[in-house]
C-alpha cells in the first residue's frame with residue numbers, strides 16, 4: 555500500500571494525479587503509454603500548460619518531502635505558508651502593541667496581514683511569522 559494508485563491498472567488516455575517535476579506539485583496527468591508487461595512506470599503528460607512528459611510518479615520525491623519538513627524547523631525559514639494552510643485564520647486577533655500574545659496565537663496585523671506567533675522572546679516581544687518574513691513584534695506595552 556505504498557502508493558494510492560496501482561499503475562498496473564492504468565491505460566493510455568487515463569487521467570491520473572501524479573508528481574510533476576516541472577510544476578513541483580501534484581498535478582493531473584494524462585497517460586500516454588503503458589508498459590505492456592506492467593513492469594515500468596507509465597509515461598504520462600502533465601496537463602499544465604507546459605505539457606511535459608515523464609515517468610509516472612504517484613508521490614512527491616523523497617528529497618522534496620524532506621526539504622519541506624526540515625524547512626519548517628530550520629531557523630531562517632518562514633513556516634507561514636504551511637501554517638496558513640493548516641490553520642483557521644478567520645478568527646485571528648487584531649494586533650496592537652498593548653496586547654499580550656502567546657505562542658500559537660494567530661494575529662491580524664494592519665500592515666503585514668495574518669501572522670502566527672512562533673515564540674515569546676520575553677514578556678514584551680514575540681516572534682511572528684508573516685507571509686513575507688518573520689518579525690519580532692512588540693507587545694504588552
Ligand SMILES: [Zn+2]
Nearest residue numbers: 574577600602
Ligand atoms: Zn506540470
